[in-house]
Amino acid sequence: MSLQRVKHIVLVLSGKGGVGKSSITTQLALSLSTAGHVVGILDIDLTGPSIPRLLGIESAKVTQAPGGWVPVPVHPANPEKNIGALSCMSLGFLLRERGDAVVWRGPKKTAMVRQFLSDVLWGDIDYLLIDTPPGTSDEHISLAETLLKQAQVAGAVVVTTPQAVATADVKKELNFCMKTGIKVIGVVENMSGFVCPNCSECTDVFSRGGGEIMAQEFGVRFLGSVPIDPQFVMLVETGKRPVYPVGTKVDGVEFRGRTNGDTAMDVKDPGLLVEKYQDCSLCPVFQNITKEVVAVVNGQGNGVVVA
Amino acid sequence: MAPSLEVSEYVQDVLSHPLKVGPKLVAPEPEHCPGPESESAGKADSCEGCPNQAICASAPKGPDPDIPVITERLSGIKHKVLILSGKGGVGKSTFSSLLAYAFATNPDSTVGIMDTDICGPSIPKMMGVEAETIHVSGGGWSPVWVQDNLGVMSVQFMLPNRDDAVIWRGPKKNGLIKQFLKDVEWGDMDFLLVDTPPGTSDEHLSVNSFLKESGVDGAVVVTTPQEVALLDVRKEIDFCRKAGIKVLGIVENMSGFVCPKCTHESQIFQATTGGARALAKETNIPFLGAVPLDPRIGIAADYGESFFDAWPDSPACSALKVVVRKVAEEMGLRPETVLPED
Numbered sequence: 001m002s003l004q005r006v007k008h009i010v011l012v013l014s015g016k017g018g019v020g021k022s023s024i025t026t027q028l029a030l031s032l033s034t035a036g037h038v039v040g041i042l043d044i045d046l047t048g049p050s051i052p053r054l055l056g057i058e059s060a061k062v063t064q065a066p067g068g069w070v071p072v073p074v075h076p077a078n079p080e081k082n083i084g085a086l087s088c089m090s091l092g093f094l095l096r097e098r099g100d101a102v103v104w105r106g107p108k109k110t111a112m113v114r115q116f117l118s119d120v121l122w123g124d125i126d127y128l129l130i131d132t133p134p135g136t137s138d139e140h141i142s143l144a145e146t147l148l149k150q151a152q153v154a155g156a157v158v159v160t161t162p163q164a165v166a167t168a169d170v171k172k173e174l175n176f177c178m179k180t181g182i183k184v185i186g187v188v189e190n191m192s193g194f195v196c197p198n199c200s201e202c203t204d205v206f207s208r209g210g211g212e213i214m215a216q217e218f219g220v221r222f223l224g225s226v227p228i229d230p231q232f233v234m235l236v237e238t239g240k241r242p243v244y245p246v247g248t249k250v251d252g253v254e255f256r257g258r259t260n261g262d263t264a265m266d267v268k269d270p271g272l273l274v275e276k277y278q279d280c281s282l283c284p285v286f287q288n289i290t291k292e293v294v295a296v297v298n299g300q301g302n303g304v305v306v307a
Numbered sequence: 308m309a310p311s312l313e314v315s316e317y318v319q320d321v322l323s324h325p326l327k328v329g330p331k332l333v334a335p336e337p338e339h340c341p342g343p344e345s346e347s348a349g350k351a352d353s354c355e356g357c358p359n360q361a362i363c364a365s366a367p368k369g370p371d372p373d374i375p376v377i378t379e380r381l382s383g384i385k386h387k388v389l390i391l392s393g394k395g396g397v398g399k400s401t402f403s404s405l406l407a408y409a410f411a412t413n414p415d416s417t418v419g420i421m422d423t424d425i426c427g428p429s430i431p432k433m434m435g436v437e438a439e440t441i442h443v444s445g446g447g448w449s450p451v452w453v454q455d456n457l458g459v460m461s462v463q464f465m466l467p468n469r470d471d472a473v474i475w476r477g478p479k480k481n482g483l484i485k486q487f488l489k490d491v492e493w494g495d496m497d498f499l500l501v502d503t504p505p506g507t508s509d510e511h512l513s514v515n516s517f518l519k520e521s522g523v524d525g526a527v528v529v530t531t532p533q534e535v536a537l538l539d540v541r542k543e544i545d546f547c548r549k550a551g552i553k554v555l556g557i558v559e560n561m562s563g564f565v566c567p568k569c570t571h572e573s574q575i576f577q578a579t580t581g582g583a584r585a586l587a588k589e590t591n592i593p594f595l596g597a598v599p600l601d602p603r604i605g606i607a608a609d610y611g612e613s614f615f616d617a618w619p620d621s622p623a624c625s626a627l628k629v630v631v632r633k634v635a636e637e638m639g640l641r642p643e644t645v646l647p648e649d
Contacts, residue, residue, distance in 0.1 A: 017395010047506035048539035099541035106477025135426035169427035171470035198571035
């Protein structure tokens, strides 16, 4: 079984599409890796895989080895900087053309999810993050069926955006976790406010606070709010290292990343994503979220079985 | 050698034979099941030893007998439009509801929305009818009427509790979509808008095949400007091409954000690869317009109000009207009749 040497499995779920499951997965992975953990990402969004693009490895291919598929390496371990290795598996790596539609009905999707769970040679991994498509259907049912027999499943990080239309769907996902016995590690509220780069006014473009209220309502942990940072979008879209105007504050604290650079230049900067990400204003936000996730996973705070 | 998916043949098979009546199985489908409805059902190598083999092999291979029933049921509907996107959360449902409100401003038009997002239905909440239930009469299920000329059907109306999860695999979802088309008294309508979940899977295949015979005007594809969204939208366009669905055009949603304090415009979701405009050009599909990100659209949706009524003078409202008229034009209708000038 390919998951034998995986210590902890964390699912990233949301009933709603486009709330940032893949972006949260990516940042959790980068953050865990920066804390020295060996991390893997399994992307089971079969008809809309985003992880390869977010990690900047769209053209990579999976290699076949005796016993299974070798995941695509994103960056190697760097013990000097206490960075753990990151690798990734996605259906995106198996497509001939990036624009090809994967038109599959349920049974075929189920078979692929099972194959991803059984045939990928992960090796020794501390955290395997599983990124999922929106909903509570074939992929999720298969995941629950296959994984609940695995002792390492720590639980799920549930992602939402603040507005009521989104939390309405995400509540269904929490009820799915309850019905299937998946522990909820906590809720992350994404796209929580946007700070105007010109006047620093924060606008709640998708309302605010809905994720926290939902977490309270369901008695699950609230892991934190993540604001919209167009510099993060630029980082993953173009490979440009984030720069901020002088005096940019994150959670009220002056941000210590690069400031006042030439913001007009959208060029790819050299260096690994994991290194450039440390200049992103969302990096400290995720450090806090990651700390909580790690604490829950290691039993210093229990994941909550929604009841 | 790198493993790669040889999908194209499979896609064609699914698209051309999606509606064989599924046989009643006695055991779950095995891992490499060719699909109980497929041509090779019961005959493939992986069927050896499957408890369903004999059932699948002898199942009737004809087209679904319900299709003519659906076609008859929908015969009073003049135009059918699909709202699609490969990507989630780009505003499919928001756009569907706004398009419906806009079409319904003409009191002579009757409009319906069918919400085929079974696991994450948003239309009822956005239209302020979340708590409604479906009335069943001799003629079938009645849609929930938002206003005199605007009716809605969604799985949300069937849930005992608002937050209940619908934990269904594909075939069950397909069954409900079929009922929405076969058993709902849509009556005489000018427009039926079909809102879909993200992706290219069961719901999309079913809608496409159930509606093939009665005819669909085309699909409006919704996207946001950044490439990570466009990537999935490309797949949806590829799907439309393969399935023979005409794409009426692409709308770019959440396109730019104007700070309410200093009026500085930010590209929250940067169009690093040219956004929907470039994709439209690349795929030779009409570009329907760009709608700015206005937080008030989301607020109106949360409260189940029409954004057009709530903020008629906003720039987003004008942008939306341009898009609605362009959709009408692409459907071969007179834009000024569909959405009268104010």
